[in-house]
Structure formats: structure tokens, C-alpha cells
Amino acid sequence: DGGITQSPKYLFRKEGQNVTLSCEQNLNHDAMYWYRQDPGQGLRLIYYSQIVNDFQKGDIAEGYSVSREKKESFPLTVTSAQKNPTAFYLCASSMAFSYNEQFFGPGTRLTVL
Amino acid sequence: GIQVEQSPPDLILQEGANSTLRCNFSDSVNNLQWFHQNPWGQLINLFYIPSGTKQNGRLSATTVATERYSLLYISSSQTTDSGVYFCAVLGNTGGFKTIFGAGTRLFVKA
Numbered sequence: 431d432g433g434i435t436q437s438p439k440y441l442f443r444k445e446g447q448n449v450t451l452s453c454e455q456n457l458n459h460d461a462m463y464w465y466r467q468d469p470g471q472g473l474r475l476i477y478y479s480q481i482v483n484d485f486q487k488g489d490i491a492e493g494y495s496v497s498r499e500k501k502e503s504f505p506l507t508v509t510s511a512q513k514n515p516t517a518f519y520l521c522a523s524s525m526a527f528s529y530n531e532q533f534f535g536p537g538t539r540l541t542v543l
Numbered sequence: 544g545i546q547v548e549q550s551p552p553d554l555i556l557q558e559g560a561n562s563t564l565r566c567n568f569s570d571s572v573n574n575l576q577w578f579h580q581n582p583w584g585q586l587i588n589l590f591y592i593p594s595g596t597k598q599n600g601r602l603s604a605t606t607v608a609t610e611r612y613s614l615l616y617i618s619s620s621q622t623t624d625s626g627v628y629f630c631a632v633l634g635n636t637g638g639f640k641t642i643f644g645a646g647t648r649l650f651v652k653a
Contacts, residue, residue: 478640489640518584530574531574532631536583
């Protein structure tokens with residue numbers, strides 16, 4: 431059953447802690463993306479990766495870091511430098527960056543206490 | 544960078560009614576997608592439509608790239624159509640980043 435999985439579904443963290451959100455896809459897609467959604471807003475691009483071992487900053491990369499060591503995995507770390515990390519985080523993938531139809535995972539809701 | 548505007552921001556319909564959602568973008572685009580976000584936050588792909596017209600059941604979409612807009616038509620609306628509809632574009636410039644509109648919030652009354 432092909433798709434994109436994100437874990438955990440809900441995540442709580444204390445201020446000052448780093449936390450890593452998981453994103454895995456078995457669609458054999460080259461490109462992967464991370465977005466942030468705040469209540470009542472659209473999605474904003476955090477980071478994207480066109481291919482393994484390569485990634486670029488999106489519009490709101492400050493306070494976040496990523497890695498792309500495997501084609502199927504694109505974890506996102508929310509660092510303590512991110513000033514307002516409470517949000518809904520969505521991961522997506524597409525066959526190739528040039529053919530950009532994106533498919534989304536179910537998301538992770540992060541709450542900073 | 545490219546700007547994406549969706550209208551209307553909110554829409555309330557009686558079940559069975561038809562509606563048109565609009566997406567305007569400020570520059571030429573490589574790709575355009577329409578999504579439906581359900582109440583649980585899942586984004587569901589509706590159309591991948593950089594140009595032309597497509598139909599899928601009660602939904603159809605048209606993108607006129609030269610005039611920089613796309614339309615999503617919902618016919619015979621059902622309560623399950625409720626949610627937020629997003630338009631997303633991949634621009635030709637500015638690092639080829641995907642930009643989402645703010646969405647149209649649709650509520651269909653029974």
C-alpha cells in the first residue's frame with residue numbers, strides 16, 4: 431500500500447527542546463517537501479529536497495533543519511531557535527521536482543508547552 | 544515572489560447547490576494543483592492542472608495560464624464537500640518554490 435506516513439500524529443514538547451518529525455514515503459518519489467500550517471492559514475514551505483543528499487531552504491527555514499540520507503525519508507528537526515513552533519506540519523512528495531504533482535502525508539500537530 | 548489569491552475566502556452553501564472557486568496568480572507558473580483539506584487536516588489531491596480543463600465526477604477545474612487564473616467548479620454540493628480548498632502553484636522564478644493560497648472555507652448545509 432503506497433503512500434506517505436508521518437509520525438507521530440501529535441507531539442508535545444517543552445520550550446528549549448529540539449524535536450524531530452518523521453516523514454517516510456514508499457512511492458519511489460525523488461522530491462520531498464516540508465510545510466507548516468498555522469490555524470486558518472495556508473501552507474508555507476519550510477524545506478524541500480529534489481534528490482537524495484540535496485535540500486534547499488523554503489520561505490520559512492529559520493529554526494528548522496532537515497536531512498535526506500535516504501530516498502524514502504526526509505526528517506524535519508524543529509530546533510529551540512524556532513520562536514513559535516506550535517503548528518501543523520505536513521510532509522509531501524512528488525515524482526520529480528520538474529513534474530511537481532505533490533501528495534501529502536496526514537500531518538503532525540506539534541504543541542510547545 | 545509569486546502571489547496567489549483565492550476567492551471567496553468563505554462560502555456557505557445549501558446541499559445541492561453549485562459553486563465556483565477562483566485562484567489568481569501574479570506570474571507565469573509551471574504547475575497548479577487544487578486540494579481539499581478535510582476536517583482532520585488531510586490534504587486530498589483534486590486536480591493537477593497547469594492548463595486546460597479536467598473533470599472528475601461532480602468536480603471540474605479550468606486553468607487559463609495566459610490570464611493567470613484557475614477555477615474549481617463544484618456541482619450538486621454535498622455535506623462531505625465541506626472543508627478548505629487550496630490552490631497551489633509552482634512558479635517559473637524565485638527558486639521554483641510552491642506557493643499556496645490562503646484557501647476557501649466551504650460549509651455545505653444539509
